[in-house]
Amino acid sequence: MLHIKNLHARVEEKPILKGVDLTVNPGEVHAIMGPNGSGKSTLANIIAGRSDYEVTAGSIDFQGEDIVEMSPEERAQAGIFLAFQYPVEIPGVSNTYFLRAALNAIRKSRGEEELDSLKFLGLIKEKIKSLEFDAAMLNRSVNEGFSGGEKKRNEILQMAVLEPKLCVMDETDSGLDIDALRVVADGVNALRSSERGFLVITHYQRLLNYIVPDYVHVLMGGQIVKSGGKELALEMEERGYGWLEEAIGAGR
Amino acid sequence: MMDTIAQIQSDLAGITFDPSAWPSLRESRERAFQSHKTLGIPTLKDEEWKYTNLREIREDSYKIGQYVALQRDEVSSYLLEDLDPIRLVFVNGHFHLELSSSPSVPGLTFSTLANGVPSELGLLQKIEENTFAALNHATFADGAVVRIAKNTKIERPIMVLNMAVADVDRTVYCAPRTMIIAETGAEATIIESYASVGSRTTFTNAATEIFAGPNTRLEVVKIQGEGLQARHIANVEIKQQADSYLDHFNIAFGGAFTRNDINAFLDGSNISSRIDGVVVVGAEQHCDNHTRLDHAFPNCNSFEVYKHVLSGRSTTVFNGKIYVHQDAQKTDAKQTNQAILLSPEATMNSKPQLEIFADDVKCTHGATVGQLDSMPQFYLQSRGIPKDEAESLLIYAFAAEVLEKISHPGLRDLLEAKLFAKLAADREA
Numbered sequence: 125m126l127h128i129k130n131l132h133a134r135v136e137e138k139p140i141l142k143g144v145d146l147t148v149n150p151g152e153v154h155a156i157m158g159p160n161g162s163g164k165s166t167l168a169n170i171i172a173g174r175s176d177y178e179v180t181a182g183s184i185d186f187q188g189e190d191i192v193e194m195s196p197e198e199r200a201q202a203g204i205f206l207a208f209q210y211p212v213e214i215p216g217v218s219n220t221y222f223l224r225a226a227l228n229a230i231r232k233s234r235g236e237e238e239l240d241s242l243k244f245l246g247l248i249k250e251k252i253k254s255l256e257f258d259a260a261m262l263n264r265s266v267n268e269g270f271s272g273g274e275k276k277r278n279e280i281l282q283m284a285v286l287e288p289k290l291c292v293m294d295e296t297d298s299g300l301d302i303d304a305l306r307v308v309a310d311g312v313n314a315l316r317s318s319e320r321g322f323l324v325i326t327h328y329q330r331l332l333n334y335i336v337p338d339y340v341h342v343l344m345g346g347q348i349v350k351s352g353g354k355e356l357a358l359e360m361e362e363r364g365y366g367w368l369e370e371a372i373g374a375g376r
Numbered sequence: 377m378m379d380t381i382a383q384i385q386s387d388l389a390g391i392t393f394d395p396s397a398w399p400s401l402r403e404s405r406e407r408a409f410q411s412h413k414t415l416g417i418p419t420l421k422d423e424e425w426k427y428t429n430l431r432e433i434r435e436d437s438y439k440i441g442q443y444v445a446l447q448r449d450e451v452s453s454y455l456l457e458d459l460d461p462i463r464l465v466f467v468n469g470h471f472h473l474e475l476s477s478s479p480s481v482p483g484l485t486f487s488t489l490a491n492g493v494p495s496e497l498g499l500l501q502k503i504e505e506n507t508f509a510a511l512n513h514a515t516f517a518d519g520a521v522v523r524i525a526k527n528t529k530i531e532r533p534i535m536v537l538n539m540a541v542a543d544v545d546r547t548v549y550c551a552p553r554t555m556i557i558a559e560t561g562a563e564a565t566i567i568e569s570y571a572s573v574g575s576r577t578t579f580t581n582a583a584t585e586i587f588a589g590p591n592t593r594l595e596v597v598k599i600q601g602e603g604l605q606a607r608h609i610a611n612v613e614i615k616q617q618a619d620s621y622l623d624h625f626n627i628a629f630g631g632a633f634t635r636n637d638i639n640a641f642l643d644g645s646n647i648s649s650r651i652d653g654v655v656v657v658g659a660e661q662h663c664d665n666h667t668r669l670d671h672a673f674p675n676c677n678s679f680e681v682y683k684h685v686l687s688g689r690s691t692t693v694f695n696g697k698i699y700v701h702q703d704a705q706k707t708d709a710k711q712t713n714q715a716i717l718l719s720p721e722a723t724m725n726s727k728p729q730l731e732i733f734a735d736d737v738k739c740t741h742g743a744t745v746g747q748l749d750s751m752p753q754f755y756l757q758s759r760g761i762p763k764d765e766a767e768s769l770l771i772y773a774f775a776a777e778v779l780e781k782i783s784h785p786g787l788r789d790l791l792e793a794k795l796f797a798k799l800a801a802d803r804e805a
């Protein structure tokens with residue numbers, strides 16, 4: 125469903141992605157690991173359509189369509205979802221209002237009927253129950269004053285409500301306590317299906333015990349330098365990135 | 377004869393003084409008109425009019441507004457029927473009986489000046505200093521009187537709607553006058569709404585006096601909803617007495633040219649004053665808000681929040697004065713003025729003025745002018761919300777700090793809807 129070919133991108137004249145190739149098929153879970161500053165969030169944000177990043181070469185196909193020129197909302201409506209590494213606070217907009225506006229925007233784009241607040245509340249009730257989400261947070265402003273872990277849970281709640289086809293999760297595990305990690309992972313696993321693809325960015329193999337990936341990739345210096353099965357994550361955790369860097373250096 | 381005409385002619389061509397009207401007010405009206413003539417029409421050299429050019433108003437010629445028998449369907453969107461208000465409607469300053477609905481409500485006197493001039497009329501307006509307040513006093517045709525009796529709480533919103541109706545050949549002038557008198561312990565929500573009909577320009581020169589007696593609780597919402605060709609000057613004078621709470625909302629979306637002077641004198645202790653504004657302008661609109669808070673007694677607080685949203689080539693002015701008099705110890709005054717510029721060609725002029733003569737006070741002011749942040753915008757879009765809608769939502773959130781304070785839920789919803797509609801219209805313009 126997602127085909128990234130030779131993707132080059134820069135931000136403020138600084139090249140960050142230097143030829144990324146990645147394919148995610150429906151039903152697959154791909155994990156991306158890599159050192160700080162290697163370009164993981166850049167890749168995630170580019171998939172979601174953030175305009176601060178300029179794609180200078182390559183292509184991103186989603187369900188057979190090149191999405192590079194598409195607006196963020198068009199991508200979301202097509203089924204792409206990014207769980208942010210740093211979810212944004214929006215004072216003055218209630219979480220419920222925001223969730224309903226998002227869901228209805230997506231439904232509308234598909235020619236589906238918009239949900240009134242009553243129907244929406246019915247739907248959201250179910251979701252917050254399974255995610256053990258504190259209902260009081262629905263009436264608060266989006267992410268405002270949420271703890272780090274609460275923000276991450278809120279991302280997953282949005283994902284559960286919007287039911288995207290491609291879920292890109294940028295370090296959703298960072299900041300979650302051990303119990304929250306399991307709840308979030310259960311939520312993600314509940315969403316796993318043969319039609320849905322996942323791109324899970326993480327620093328820690330621990331998450332991958334819960335959300336078991338089909339593939340693991342290592343992004344370094346703006347390129348995917350190594351790909352493998354779930355055992356690659358274990359290896360990275362054990363050995364760190366230094367050896368890979370040396371190995372690549374030696375290969376050049 | 378020539379002499380007489382010169383005597384009754386304002387500097388604004390076509391606006392004349394009728395000495396025979398309102399015999400009981402003859403002395404104060406003549407004095408007001410003389411004052412207006414002496415003060416003349418201010419220029420940009422006048423510090424109070426530095427950013428607001430009255431040239432178009434000065435050079436136009438006028439026709440005094442007459443009664444027009446407006447039909448309900450011409451004004452239905454302004455009647456706010458959904459809120460089920462108690463309502464007085466004036467057309468070009470003249471009372472319109474059929475559009476009004478003033479059932480008898482215990483404790484509420486809701487009437488016109490023609491039915492009886494309250495003794496408070498003119499006590500607050502500064503006709504010696506303010507040329508437009510003076511002109512209003514000399515030229516009003518009629519006006520609204522809202523008197524809420526002691527310890528009465530009025531549940532339904534009270535509304536005074538002033539319609540300006542344009543004419544084909546000349547600018548119509550009208551001088552709406554509103555008196556709001558809340559006696560000890562009274563409580564109410566009052567909507568003072570201005571709107572216009574017709575494509576030619578109109579000039580509304582409004583004056584409002586608000587007497588908030590001891591221990592009253594008032595919410596006064598002024599809506600400038602006139603058309604995009606209308607000109608509007610309003611002088612709002614508020615006097616608050618001990619232990620009262622008053623929130624004045626200045627909702628300014630309409631008008632080509634708008635100037636509001638909103639002054640509150642805190643004439644007692646333990647007063648809470650809220651002076652709030654939401655200004656949304658686009659295209660060539662100009663909106664100037666001057667506010668002044670006078671803290672004269674100890675232990676009062678005032679919180680002022682003004683929010684401006686500008687697009688197109690619009691301009692706004694905010695001038696907020698806070699005077700803390702010598703006796704006003706333990707004053708807590710906070711002023712915040714914020715603007716979002718949606719267009720590089722829009723301009724905001726801002727001038728806070730704090731003058732403090734007491735030593736034990738807390739007085740702060742802050743002003744910010746900026747653009748919408750890109751991250752919240754991206755966050756909303758990344759959830760499928762279209763760009764324009766995301767922008768409106770963020771602007772709504774920006775204005776919500778003020779709008780959310782409106783206690784009447786129906787009115788709050790209505791203003792929110794109006795805000796979204798105005799933002800959409802400004803985007804089209």
Ligand SMILES: Nc1ncnc2c1ncn2[C@@H]1O[C@H](COP(=O)(O)OP(=O)(O)OP(=O)(O)O)[C@@H](O)[C@H]1O
Pocket residue numbers: 135136138140158159160161162163164165166167176209
């Ligand atoms: N707006 C920006 N302006 C300048 N540099 C930027 C900008 N955004 C990202 N970068 C730089 O791009 C590089 C890649 O950043 P990115 O956030 O993609 O890293 P990451 O792999 O997600 O790191 P982490 O593991 O720390 O989250 C970093 O060097 C970062 O400083």
Ligand SMILES: [Mg+2]
Pocket residue numbers: 164165166209294295
């Ligand atoms: Mg990152």
